[in-house]
Amino acid sequence: MVKYLEAIRKELDYAYQVEMPQMDDWTEIDIQPVIRKLLVRIIGKMIVGNPACRSEEWLHLGEHFTEDFVAASIIMRLLPKWLHPMITNILPQRWRLRKGLQKTRDIVDPAVLRHEEANKKRARGEKVDEEDSMLNWVIDNAGKDQVLKILPEIVLVMFVPAAHTTAMAISNVLFDLCSHPEWAEKLRAEVTDVTNEFGLLGEKLPVRDWTGKLEFLDSFFQESQRMSQPISITPNRYAYEEVIFKDGLRIPKGALVGFVAVHNQIDPEIAPNPEVFDPTRCLRKRQSSPEERDKHLAGQPSKENFAFGYGSQACPGRNYAVAVLKMVLSRMLVDYEFKFKPGDSKPKKYHLMEFIIPDPTATLMMRKRK
Template sequence: MDLPVNDSLTAAEAVVTSRGAIRQVLTHASALRLEDLKLNIGTGPTILVMIAAWFLLSAYTRPSIRIAGAPVVGRRSKWEPDLSLLWRYTAQAREIIGGGAARFKDRPFIVKRHDVDWNVMPHKYLDELRLVSPLKLSSVKANTQNLGHKWTKLTHVTTSNLHFRVVSNKLTPDLPKYLEGIRRELDDVWADEVPRPTEWQEFDIQEAHRRLAGRLAAKVFVGHPACRDPEWIRVSVGFSMDVFKTGLLLRMFPPLLHPIVARLLPSRRAVLNDLEIAKRTLGPLMDKHREHVAAKARGEEVEEEEDILLHWMMDHATDEENKLDNMAVRNLFITLAAVHTTSMSATHMLFDLCAHPEWLDVMRDEISQVKRELGPLGSSPEAAPKHWLARLEKMDSLFVESQRMNLPSLFVPQRIATEDYTLKDGTVIPKGAKITWAARDHMHDPDVYHDPSVFDPMRSYRKRHSAPGLLNKHLASAASLDSLAFGYGAQACPGRWFSVGEVKLILVKLLSEYEVKFTPDRTTRPENLYAGENSFPDPSVNIMLKLREEPL
């Protein structure tokens, strides 16, 4: 799981689930923008005026805070104007970024987006900056800027790190307990979300993954009965989609237009509605917890579900953080990261297995072996999820390779400089500059990975077993210099261990009980879609599934 104060928020940011809108944004840079706007601004002269204003303001109002001497990349010729380059970014970011990374491995370069200039850093600086304080180089400010925080009510998460601390100080230290909790919850909710056909049936596995992840996250964050509340599940999943769409649309306009554009977006209105529903759900839960705390202080015995993250946040929050509006935003923001990091990872891994079915039996054989050695998952202390899932080394290696091949963002990690910062070689990162790294290009560099274009799910497995001292390295939960899916350094995703465990639980159940394959019209893995620097699985792709005659 991945949180807004870390580098993997961009992974969740990549999920834009409006199928038509995704395809429009890739084929016609203006289509998504106009389709979303014309419902509110009408047609004809109003749209023409806005288009003209957009072009004009793009040239004169966008921030341009750059590292001195960093060249701009992506122009087709030295005569191409900024407006043309900005226009092409949404559909051609992969080519623009890749060209810059190939030309400038040892120096910063600039990639221009409609709303900001990216300062793309060479990989050599990554280790130097890994421990720099977030007070100087902030990931939360960079990532919430991508989500239009001023217009999606996410500014609360930039004022303190309560949502980061609850994961670092509660969820991760007590990981075995939480994994066991979601294992039980998964067994209970599976039948609600996944059919049990005895013949091949087409199924929207991506929506199922989102809903499963949403329900498991709710079990941990708000507990029973809210985690079974259809409205809370709908809002926790829908909020993420609405925020992503709003952020994506706003990034296509210069900041000066954001106050106008934001108010015209249906997705922003949906965000505001989601927050109101969240407050109606969380308000009674917070009141009840306060009553329990007061009763305990009086020496009374109370019955309250233990280890709910909402309770921990309330107990460790300031008065400002404990306000209902503040707490609702933070809880939905944590859920945003948890739901979509998990669901996308599970979807990518399943697509990879369907595209390479020879690995399905390898994964099932490993599951069967662990079951024989430890017993059924959760059947004894020795078969507790943390121990049981750790034995799935080949599935873990598949996870690492799937992340490498399907990195949700071309840019990981991301930071904004809150003050001028000077590197050891004298390079100055100016205050306000947005810096990042071309993670996908690094992880597809033949000097880093052998045959990087080849899908090899046993890469990490072989590395781990190449020497005794490497058995605890090259894991899916690692945040290393050459594996950046969860970020890197002190601001890497603190919930990545939980996320990896959750994905494994879902895949173990799916592969143990079902046969899976692509629909008959598909013989190869679907290409990922790109919108700017963001990547995501094609939402139009379903799978076929049926129950196994002999489940594991």
Template sequence: MSVLLVQTSAIALVAWLLIRYVAKLARKPKLDMAYLDFEDGDNSLQRYLNSTCDLLERGYEQYLKKGLPFAMFNYMDVSTPIVTLPVKYLGEVRSASASKLSFTSFLNKSTVAEDIGAPLVTDRVIHMVRQDLNKTLNELIEPIQQACDQVLQAVIPPCPDWTPVNGHMLLWPLISRIMTRALLGPELWSNDEWHAVVMSYFQAGHAASQRVRDTYRPWLRWTAKYFEKEVKAIYAARRKGEDILQPLIDARIADAVNRANNSQQKPGFNDAIQWLVDSYMAEKKPVKAAEIMQDVAFLLAASLQSTTLNSLSMLLDLVERPESVAEIRDEISQVYAQYGSWTRQSLGALRVLDSFLKESQRLNTFQFNTMQRRALEDYTFKDGLRIPAGTSIVMPSRLLGRDPDLHTDAAEFDAKRWKRMRDQGDATKFHFASLEDNMLPWGSGPHACPGRFLVQEVIKIIFMRLVTKYDIKFSDGIESRPPDFPQHAGSNPNVMAMVLFKER
């Protein structure tokens, strides 16, 4: 009798969950705005994969430039549309409480991170980057340079003559090692086992996120860890990473204890592992390798892919413009002669390089949208626009940067555009990592990307080394950057593009 009761209860529970799920689908949030789809009627998943950017361009001209929002298919959550807002809502979005419009919730839900064991963005990590990392950036310039020089020797073969190198295969290991050195200290950046773990973690995470999001109903995604090999691979990589991190964590706990017992003792480490350990200990929470692994994995996930793709785009723009290469080289020589070393101050004096990077970012950032948020409750803007709970919102970035009403000669790549603006106005504005309302690659306001200053210095050091050590060009017959690859709401630089290098 008890077995029958258990079976009946289980069936009833499953039926109840199904009814709730179906009812939820039937109650899709009502949006008081236009819904944009493809005019020819082909709204297949493949069409959105390849042509979402075309749809966003139409929506920008048809609605956003008139101050109107629009909704469209949300490939990250097919149960509810995604809303694109015009820039008139920027001030309200950036000042909205994270308890109402949440970037964290958007990111964790869109990547189904919690269901597949991928790293979650947390307030602890964001606070650590904003406070601890940014305060120590000047001390990281020399280690970043050393790492850059050593990795370049490994990823670019000796090239007394013109030698083809894949741009993406050059930049990924270079940025991966440099970011690991900057964020995690000297022990891991040259550790091949660690980098293999990180690579397998990210590869499995990318595959698992897409598969679980596309094939599992939201209420069943928690079961994926029992069936999907990619999800199992994530957990396996996590365990390996925890084993590698454990002795480093133990050393930093011992350092923290010594400092607690001796107020004159200076920290023995200055990296994210130490800052995280200190944070957990300050809250009297146990320091667990599993949590530290997830924290540092998010740090790397947030920095590696976006920095690599943006750097590749900038490299392709630079190779296309040899006159800019010559000007940047001259500036590097002049600034080094003036300062005698590279610090944040002297890197900041590289205004021609800085302007070039920002102009490439304006025209060719791979993200069409930024300022992503998810409404945790019904949210109403001052003009009465209502965003139902559970709805994701974004704002345009790439299309803002290309808008001729906002930028003079917007379609032209003007390498010194931002240098002129700094020379003629406020020198503290218009630099690569600064925030602009008419282009939003870093987001805006208090929730803007907190790691953008590290990214700025890393990219400058990489390009500074590349142009001073090598001549660069495209193969004969190629005069412009290869076309981008559209993918959903992004336009990725061509990861197959080859660049010719020759030692100077």
């Protein structure tokens, strides 16, 4: 995935111009949809490429498919299984999901044709100006005949876990920054120092290396994620066979096993004074000894941190998510100032089964930096 970061960097320039509010004075902004739209565009660039990722169909689908997907899964799980065959046909979210799949077909088909044309030209030895996308990669590597029928599903399975999670993480960092404005200058200074030393993002260093230099932002994000983890129970696993542990604990075949990931986030043995927002927590751990130097980084699953899952099925997009988050935030920090409206504080969190989302109506105040 990391190879797509360069393409994303360029698309961010465009998305930023289109989506970011422009104002010189403090203005109340409904920030979560703004960030979501940015993410739908840039993740779309990686998955379906241009021009599909800029089309109205993609933008609409990108914003709403995940919401319907999660809502439908929650509703279905709340209902007894015997009701499912009846409910599945009358649930509006399910209709919209089916329509979404059809729309994705309309987006994907022309992209497949374009890629086929490009491949033909390549085979004739002609020069081709085609940007890489995950869709092209799937067609070339999984065998077109096997995947053509289910390409819309593949595209959406790549998209659903990517955009809204990363957008929510960025919004949470901004809300935490408004709650703790004393850290804003340190965050900005780090971006400025990295820019002075290594040029603008992607100018002298590849995106992954440039964003890797933002160690304090990394630590700030991890603290924000600790306080606002988006999934309370993760990893989740399905027992394909019965397992009996040494102490006699039996996990029957077919059982779902989930870890209460949020518990780690409030365990004082893992995070002393867990109620305190301390954005230097991970940085200090890293600086505590040479052995710890390469640990405690965002996107590194460990038994102390299940935010991106754990083991062989840990989130495959985690490093990419962290790089994208830093790419977006480093730019916003330099361009804008943020604060809460007088009387506002960190938005409430809503728990929808295992999902934890910030209050969708929460806003913040922004103005362009002079």
